[in-house]
Amino acid sequence: MTIPGSIGTGPVVDRHGKPLRALNQFDARAEEPVAVQDDAPPAEVLVTEHGTAAVERPRPGSRASGRVRRIGLSLVVPVLLLVAWHVATEVTGTFASYELPSPGSVVAAGVELATRENGPTFFTHIQISVQRVLIGFVIGSVTGLAVGALVGLSRLADGLLAGTVGAVRAVPSLGWVPLLVLWIGINEDSKVLLVAIGAFFPVYTTVASALRHVDPHLVEAGRAYGLRGTSLLLRVQLPAATPAVVSGLRLALAQSWLFLVAAELIASSMGLGFLLTDSANNGRVDRILLSLVTLAVLGKVTDALIGVVEKRLLRRW
Amino acid sequence: MAITAPITVRSHPAHPVAVRGVGRTFPPRDRGGRAKAVLADVDLDIAAGEIVALIGASGCGKSTLLRQVSGLDAPTAGQILIDGTPVAGIDDRCAVAFQEPRLLPWRTLAQNVAIGLPRGTDRTAGAQRVTELLELVGLGECTGYRPRQVSGGMAQRASLARALARNPGVLVLDEPFGALDALTRLKMQDLLLEVHAAEPTTVLLVTHDVDEALYLADRVVLLGRPDGAPTSAPAGVRSVVTVPGARPRDRADAQLALLRAQLLEGLGVPSHHVAHDADAHHSI
Known part of the structure; x- marks a missing residue:
């Protein structure tokens, strides 16, 4: 041209x-x-x-084929692992079924759990876990956004809070369990709160640091055009920090799943974390593998969903 | 640069600016350090609709003075009056364009210009004004572009349109063309004059470029320290030069060449100007 x-x-x-x-x-x-x-x-x-x-x-055709190629490439390793697993258990018999059950028997355990008449089914476990993660994630990330914004924007809040929040952040997830059980009791609230604690910190950290590092030139330009306080935050600072905020949300969702299992390992009667401990106590290795694979797949799926949101949100950046 | 669209004539408030004994001293950076006086006793009167260029050596406080006028910073002594009332904080009557375009990268050029609109502007009227201004600066075709998709010159024009959207009584420009290449800079100077003809607001601009000052301004103000003063001394107004001739001016005018030599000497740069050249022109 x-x-x-x-x-x-x-x-x-x-x-x-x-x-x-x-x-x-x-x-x-x-x-x-x-x-x-x-x-x-x-x-x-x-x-x-x-x-x-x-x-x-690139051209639409090559783009579509590129995507197919990428998905195909990412499936190579899982398929190889599955084949190796099958060979090691069913064909060569390297592992006994009480050490490593075959893929087939894990699927069978899933079907059995999904169709059983008494007690919570496989889907109930999934449903309750997803519910806890989502509610906890929303509460934790909204709080993280608010506190992160406060610490990122106000020097006073930074001085007052940053050290304390950083210290609280260092507490391991399981460390919270006894206190939550003591104060809130064995119920949904304590589990959701633990997930919320897990979601809080990644959002808090990324938002606070992103807001602290917004280009001062842009902020000054915003001020010169009469923006201040909330309008400056909404029009200049938050949009400038959006990429960091979105990646913080992504980290927070991953951390929510980690904290979920911690919450369900102790004092629960439903959920994938419960299924994990319950099966470990009963020696059901097939169900252990089933819940691990389910957690992995669910974590990956929710991460992919937030990835789609991220792409849409960041199209303008 | 040609304007491709007719410009709607607007009744425009051009405000006079009075700088009265303004000084700015910055507190020491660390304990035991010394406070730094950048400006002292600056007095300047700018008539409504006038174009005044501030020149001075690097670091002499030109931008600092602009920040006082626009209310981005407050003087430690004296005061600044716009249209007779003192400036306190960010002033609605003032609009600033910076050396860098400083556009919000996630907004289109049109959305960026819209930031300049005064608060409470009617939506349709605002959109119309934005379109009009983008056409005024020659960006009528590019309203939907994002800042990273356009050249530096185009971004700077959008920044100028954003400042004009504020309908300012005083337009404050901090080295607006300093970061542009030489050719684009010349075009932008003509654009600024066209904009000023269309919307005759008061313009206060800082520049490093003596030629630019002489081409654009009604008066050129030389800021600097008094002769023989130590480098830590605060700067003030050294001289004010009224530039002869109506705009657009001949860039090669002999009278301007003489003024240019004087101003360069004032800036401490030897101009190597040979005086009889100018005399020869005068005798024609």
């Missing part, structure tokens, strides 16, 4: 073949309005209707 009037693109003429008058900066007015001159956007950056740069987007 040749930009009219750009330097080094040969004779500079307008669409009538006359020398382009607008190129002369001493010439107040060009004969023909020339909309875009030599300081037009770089040729390779084309803007689509949605305002995203087309250059970052």
Whole structure:
């Protein structure tokens, strides 16, 4: 693409073949309005209707095939592991079934749990765990956002709180359990609260540091245009910190799953963490593997979902 | 640079600015350090609609003075009056454009310009004003671009449009073209003059470029320390030069060349100007 009037693109003429008058900066007015001159956007950056740069987007066909290829590539290792697992248990018999049950028997355990008449089914375990993670994640990340914003924006709050919160953060997840049980009791609240504690810290840390490091030039420009307090936060500081906030949310969700298992390991009658301990006590290795694989898959799926949200949110950055 | 769209004529408030005995001393950075006096006893009167250029050596307090006028910073002595009332804090009557465009990268150019609109602007009127201003600065085609998709010159023009959106009585420009390449800078100077003709607000601009000051300004103010003063002494107004001739001026004008030599000498830069050249021109 040749930009009219750009330097080094040969004779500079307008669409009538006359020398382009607008190129002369001493010439107040060009004969023909020339909309875009030599300081037009770089040729390779084309803007689509949605305002995203087309250059970052390869042809649709190659993009789709690229995605298929990536998914295929990421499945190679799990499939190989599954095959190796099957071979080691069913074919060669390297491991006894009480050491490492075969993939087939893990699936069978899942089916049995899912269809059983008495007691919580497999789906009940999943449902209650997902519910605890989501509620805890929302509470923890909203609180993390609020406290992080406070510490990131106010020097006073930073001085008062940053040290204490950092120390509390160092407490391991299981350390909270006795106190939560003592103060709140053995119920949903204590488990959700533990998950919330897990979700709080990644959001708090990333938000506080991102807000502290927002480009001071942008903040000053915002102030110069009459933005202050909440309007400055909402229009300049939070949007500038959004990429960091989103990655903090992603970390928080992962940490929520870790804290969930801690919450369910002790004092629960449902959930994947309970299934894990219960099976360990009963020597059901197949169910242990079942709950581990389920936790891995659920964690990955929720992470992928938040990844989609991240992509949509950050399209403008 | 050509304006491609007709400009709607608006009744525009241009405010006079009075700088009265302004001084700014910064507190010491660390314990035992010394307070740094950057400006002292600055007096300056700017008429409504006038273009005044501030020049001075690097670090002499030009930008500091601009920050006092725009209310981004408060003087430690004296006061600044815009239209007769003192400046206290960020002033609605003032709009600033910085050396860097400082556009919000997640907003389109149009959305960035909209930030400049005064609070409580009607939505449709605001959108119309933004379109009008972007056309005024020659960005009518680029309203949906994001700052990283446009060149430095275009971003700087958007920054100028954002300042104008505020409908300012005083337009404060801190080395607005300093970061641009030489050719784009010349074009931007003409653009600024066209904008000033269309919306004749008071303009106070800082520049490093003596030619730019002489091309744009009604008066050029030289800031600096008094002769023989130590380098730690605060700066004040050394001289004020009224630039002859109506705009647009001939950049090669002999009278301007003479003033240029004087100002450069005032800045402590030998101009190597040969006086009889100018005399020869005068005799024609």
